[in-house]
Amino acid sequence: MLTRPRRPDTPLNRARARVKWLGGELVNGAWEAAVELGAIGPRSRRGRAFGAFGEGSVICFPSNTLMNVRYIRIGAHTMIGPGVTLSAGMVPGQQCITDPVVSIGDRCLIGRGSGIVGHLRIEIGDDVWTGHHVYITDQNHGYDDPDLPISEQVQPERPVSIGDGSWLGHGTVVLPGAQIGRHVVVGANSVVTGVLPDHCVAVGAPARPIR
Numbered sequence: 001m002l003t004r005p006r007r008p009d010t011p012l013n014r015a016r017a018r019v020k021w022l023g024g025e026l027v028n029g030a031w032e033a034a035v036e037l038g039a040i041g042p043r044s045r046r047g048r049a050f051g052a053f054g055e056g057s058v059i060c061f062p063s064n065t066l067m068n069v070r071y072i073r074i075g076a077h078t079m080i081g082p083g084v085t086l087s088a089g090m091v092p093g094q095q096c097i098t099d100p101v102v103s104i105g106d107r108c109l110i111g112r113g114s115g116i117v118g119h120l121r122i123e124i125g126d127d128v129w130t131g132h133h134v135y136i137t138d139q140n141h142g143y144d145d146p147d148l149p150i151s152e153q154v155q156p157e158r159p160v161s162i163g164d165g166s167w168l169g170h171g172t173v174v175l176p177g178a179q180i181g182r183h184v185v186v187g188a189n190s191v192v193t194g195v196l197p198d199h200c201v202a203v204g205a206p207a208r209p210i211r
Contacts, residue, residue, distance in 0.1 A: 035061045035082075050074060051100050059084070064115070071096045071118075075106035075126065085115040105164070110134075121159035128162055131170030131188065136160060138176045163198065 007013045038061030040046045042053040050069045054076030059066075064085040071088035080086070088094075088101035102118040104110070105126035114134040116122060122138050138160045142153040158177035162168070166180055169188035174180070178192040186192060187203035196202045200209040 038062060054078060054106065067092055068094055068096065071099055071101040073100045073103045075104060075108065077106055078104055078108040080110045081112040081114065083113040084110055085117065087117045089119060111170070120157040123159070123161045125162060125164035125182070127165045130168040130172070133170060134168050134172045136174040140176050
């Protein structure tokens with residue numbers, strides 16, 4: 001195994017190591033301060049713009065896209081991890097036809113890098129936890145006319161619901177019309193397209209109950 005040769009123990013090299021250590025401490029300290037100061041809570045300016053933002057809840061810094069948040073409601077003691085997208089509608093300032101478009105219950109945990117993109121209705125119950133990079137949407141792309149670009153075709157919307165106490169594993173995708181029951185485990189990288197009954201474990205693409 002190759003090893004990196006050690007620098008000679010000289011005063012200059014010791015000084016360089018000290019400067020590098022101090023620089024690292026400063027960078028990490030600054031990042032920790034940014035994470036704390038940049039978090040969004042119920043009393044922050046950005047938190048007050050939400051349709052509801054429960055006591056003890058937080059959106060960790062840095063967040064990703066937060067769009068039309070007045071149509072998004074977050075319950076109490078819920079943690080939204082860093083890099084998460086929360087979006088209602090297609091464009092900033094859109095007047096949505098339902099309110100709320102996205103609701104997240106109490107004591108939920110939404111994993112790092114996840115996306116919740118609603119256009120009609122996404123309802124997430126209490127005590128729902130997700131792994132990292134989970135994607136939940138109530139709108140999909142149509143493909144009725146193979147001669148039209150996908151972006152120009154109708155984008156059908158169907159409500160999505162996730163019951164209390166459920167867990168979505170890393171990389172799960174929840175598509176329009178999905179109805180996930182209470183206390184359901186969805187395995188990593190599964191794609192949920194239909195109904196999953198209460199108290200089941202489901203895996204696959206599309207996800208099917210296995211127990």
